[in-house]
Amino acid sequence: MNDAASAPAAGTASAQPDHESLALTDPTTGNEHVPASDPARGLSAAQAAQLAAEGKANTLPDRSGRSAAQIVRDNVFTRINFMLGVLFIAVILTGSWINSAFGLLIIANSIIGIIQELRAKHTLDSLAVIGEAHPRVRREGEVREIAREEVVLGDIIVVAAGEQIVVDGVVTEADYLEVDESLLTGESDSIHKEPGAAMMSGSFVSSGSGSYRATRVGADAYAAKITSAASKFSLVDSQLQNGIDRILKAITWVLVPVGLLTIWGQIRVVGLDWAAIGAHWRDIVLSVTGALVPMIPEGLVLITSTAFALGVIRLGRLNVLVNELPAIEGLARVDTVAVDKTGTLTENTLWFAGLELVPGAASSSGSASGGASSCSGSGSGTVCEQHDAAAPAARAQATAREALAQLGAADPAPNSSMEAIQEALGAPAQPWEVAERQPFTSAKKWSGVSFANGQHWIMGAPDVLLDLAGPAGQAGAVVPHSNAAATNATAPATPATAINAARERAAAIAATGQRVLLLARSDTPVTAANAPGNLEPLAFILLDQKIRPDASDTLRYFDSQGVAVKVISGDNAAAVGAVTTQLGVNVGTPVDARTIPEASFAETINENAVFGRVTPDQKRAMVAALRGAGHTVAMTGDGVNDVLALKDADLGIGMGSGTSATRSVAKIVLLDDKFASLPHVVGEGRRVVGNIERVARLFLTKTVYSAVLAIAVLLFALPYPFVPIHVTITGWFTIGIPAFLLSLPPNNDAARPGFVQRVMRFGFPAGLIVGVATFITYVMLYDGAASSAYATQVSTATLLTMIIASSWVLVVVARPYVWWKILLILLPLLGYGVIFLWPFTQRIFMLDSSNTGAMALGTLVGLIGAALIEALWWFLGLRFGEPARLWQSAEQRAAQRTQAELRKKATAERRAADTAK
Incomplete structure (x- = not known):
């Protein structure tokens, strides 16, 4: 075969595996681009070092998909930072430094985002080194295990059942070698390989053993080409991120026209001539900035990315590797967990x-x-x-x-x-x-x-x-x-x-x-062909395996959370049932998968919980049946027979001691094989999704009431009531800081579809209530001919209405209550009391609360707004079946205690293991 046929054109990748292009005419010397060596000895150390120096090593892209420089750039140069930056510069030009305090948001957003993503990147990279495949190569006649990146062109790579093919190559030895290429081709039949046959990276050995010579490495390998676009550290295909993008897109459509109209409206207030504009341009800039800054949901994107990054870090502390970031979100939606007996309910080690x-x-x-x-x-x-x-x-x-x-x-x-x-x-x-x-x-x-x-x-x-x-x-x-x-x-x-x-x-x-x-x-x-033929049974071989001590607690946790557990094993059904019985879990009668009629397969899978003698194809079919019934399925696996089912599940969870093939297709890997980590995995997903939905309601409410107020003053040709420092303190103390804290605690509520609808269903009417209440106070007190001192008093009373009404949004969003959430609500209110009543802070924040009548009106209207928001919360709970709980239920407290105990136990075991090392 000539050289042109042995490699595809640069920059192209065939949609189908090109076996012929991988094959060598002579496995030893047929391709001049592949270094020749004796398959029995492999390359020498000097040859391997020279090839690596020539750039012929299996160089792989950054595991997390982004470099540190890219993370910094992506967190600094954002659309939101650009909008805030333009407004910040405009305010600085007015000379009002106190009103430019919102510019700290640019710094805070960037620093927090950079720190958390760098921490997540470090966690992912360090854990990926542990979890990745370590191929065995033959060099100087000895078989040694090396990192994937150390494989060079011409290396002789030794493989056995369950091991992944890490680079493209040509078979040099085959001992009943069969390879499964279904992850690349979709065809599930194993392919028998003889010397000279092509090996494609991304496939895995299903049975037998052998060796192959590396003919394409790094970015030239087949799997690297077809996965390069899908290996980024991002929120691709995330329902949550897609929902937030839809919300931000709707906000952008509102923000641009409202912003332009606000600018025109404030110019119209001072007069449509250049002299008036020149005399009052500072007031115009401050009014426009005060109107636009609260419309920008500056914290929503930050909190979302931070929550995901914290999820990666928290799971990393439990030796859980997140291969795909959206998997954290998928954790929250899981309602069915399919587990194998061996390696999950029992330890991997067997005793004769x-x-x-x-x-x-x-x-x-x-x-x-x-x-x-x-x-x-x-x-x-x-x-x-x-x-x-x-x-x-x-x-x-x-x-x-x-x-x-x-x-x-x-x-x-x-x-x-x-x-x-x-x-x-x-x-x-x-x-x-x-x-x-x-x-x-x-x-x-x-x-x-x-x-x-x-x-x-x-x-x-x-x-x-x-x-x-x-x-x-x-x-x-x-x-x-x-x-x-x-x-x-x-x-x-x-x-x-x-x-x-x-x-x-x-x-x-x-x-x-x-x-x-x-x-x-x-x-x-x-x-x-007729093997095993006529058999003479001689003896039963008895093997013992130890039940994981944490398996029982883990299964009970899932039961308490409404997560169904399906035990799917290739072992004898009675043996699987005996293990579940020893765990004290009532899962019904074990089912032998060989006896399930095809016509009632899906029904049987959904109605039963323990299955034995399951083949790899049946595992895939079981996952498909569960998903077809509307379940979100997580599946654990460690063997080569689990690979395809893991790939098909909504969330594939691999074991660190499992085969490299299972680890490569799993979205999450339990590096220490601890089944007890699964409650934390599910709990982390629920925390991220549930809490982000909670804080999204806060930010959407702020955007809506800011837009409503801006449109109202435009229609009535009034000056905007606030300067930037007013909306900055409400943005921080009522929305931003509480939202960040609300994104951190455990949340055991299972994720439900309809994220955007629920957020809009609350955020839009709540924002409308706050905006209308604020404008009512303003329009009732406004007097265009009054002094600037009275104008400050009107702004103060109007701000009080906004604070009371928007704080009640926090009151209902924070439910169900625990002690620290009560503090989260009360402390900002105490802070507002200091700001409004202490003369020093009044001067700093441009407030004047001396007008008792105006303050009373502001308080009354704010309380009416708060009552309407309370009524809205109860109405939505009754109308749409959304949970309307004031306090945490006993079940929620018990679930959190269980999860905390499991986390404490896992942490103690991990520390003990580290100490032993």
Whole structure:
């Protein structure tokens, strides 16, 4: 293949995987752009260093998508800062420094936004280093684990089941290697790979093992091209951000024309001639600025971005990596969590608990070598003596232990079950030569090895293998135990009673919560089309796993929050049910996924909670069924069989110890594998979404009442009643600071659709009430011929009306109350009392409260406005079913206590782990 065919044109990416363009004519020397090396040795350290220096390393973009400089630029040069900046400069030109105090908002917005996003970036980058895939490369004949960025062109990368393909390449070795490219192509069938076949970054190994040579790295790799536009640290595809954008867009449409009309109106008040404008331009600038500044929702964007950034930081402290920022919002909408048993409800580690002979095996089984024997010891220490009088049970046990040891030695990439067996039995004294192997897959539920001595051994799920029993001589028949089976001769099928006895015993073991596997001998090569063939069941392999101590509390938390938990496992349904029973959770009768009729699949999934023997395709179908029923689904997973379901779920949650493939598709990764982190994950999402909706009502109300007041004075040809410092103090003490504090506390209310409608439904009428009440006070007291002292008194009384009415907006938005929210309401009111009554602050803020009549009128109208806002709040609660609670309910307090206890426990465990390190 020529060089032009081996790489696409620069700047282009094929919509479909280009296998041919990746393939090398000669895997060793066929492509002059790829350094040649012996696949058995790989590159030398010097070659790798030289290639890296030449820029041929797997250089990747910034993990968070933005550099520190970009974060600073994006937070300083914003549309809101530009508008405030223009008004700030205009006020500075008037010489009224106190009225330019709103300019501090520019600095505050920028600094807070920069600090929080830099903290979030640091958290994401540091956790991503832990959570990312670490490929194994062969250099100078040794296999070593390196960072993704250290892979260079020509590297020989070693892969096994569950590992992600990190760069494009060409297969150099294949040991029953199968690759799943569904994340790239949408086709879920695994593809068998032989030496010379193409490997695409973004795919993952579904079974087997092998190695491949890196032919495209960094931005040239296939996955890098198709994901470059989607890897930014942003709020893309966020319902919350989209809703806020809609609100801001509506505000902008109002702000521009109202602003222009306000300018014209204030010019008209002083007179439409240049002399009058020149004499009063300072008053015009201050009036226009006082009208426009409160219309700008300067804090809404800041609080939104800060809340998301704080979510990343808080979750990062719990070793939770957020791969996609909108995932935090998705957390709040979750009403169904699908979890696996192994690795979620139980710990990943398995222990070999022993062997139990299948009923009848002790009386009829021969040795693995073809003759009778008795053995003592285990693994390489096993001592066997040939004698015909040995106890049948001892012979059968010895046969099973020897076969298991040989299976372990023949497995180059053992899963957790085989690792437990290898650790317990050790290596065999004389390993048998392997003829063929069939790796385990979640779809078929078994693995096997055919040895050169003519023996074929199968290990897998007992209910699956025993269910394959059929007429003698056909694929899947189960044959009786006999010495003849040692030579794999076909024998009559085991009677149904024996099969049933074995099946019942396997189910009884599984019902205790143990994982049970079946060891069987076959008369068929494991790679044959009719494998596993006729089976001779020999022994049950018993494996123990520890239930996570925090699983019970976590499940109870979800139940209290109305979040349904679906346990979806590839293990035996009875074993899964036993674990949930031990956790004290009533989840109904376990369902064997193999028995679910296709016609009622969706109904069964939605009506039940525990499922066993679920295949990877069924996991995807279950997620689709739950989503089709209107649920927002979060799914946890750690194995290669979970990848596609994680990708399809609304929120995929991976485990730090899981395969690199699951971590790469998950939107959130629990780096320390703690199931107890999930309540915090869900709680963090609810905090962000619920609190942002709360503060959005405050900011929208402020924008609406400012616009209403500006339009009213325009229509009545009146000067604007306030100068910038007046609206600055109300913006800070009634809206800004309380809104920021309200965005921080826990919020356990589940997110609901209709964010924009709810915010507009309250914010618009509430703002209208405040604006009309403020204007009524102003128009009732206004006297165009009065002195400037009286004008200040009118402004003060009018401001009092605005403060009382807008403060009641805070009163209702802050509900349900807890002690600190009461303080949040009272402290600003005390602050206003000081500002209005202390002569020093009156002079600073240009106020005069000496006119008792005007102040009384302002107070009365403000209280009427407050009463109308209270009535609006109750009306919306009754009319639209929105919660209208004055105080936190007992359930809410209990949920927060539970979450606090779980957080405290998780923090203590993390500190203990850090101390141990």
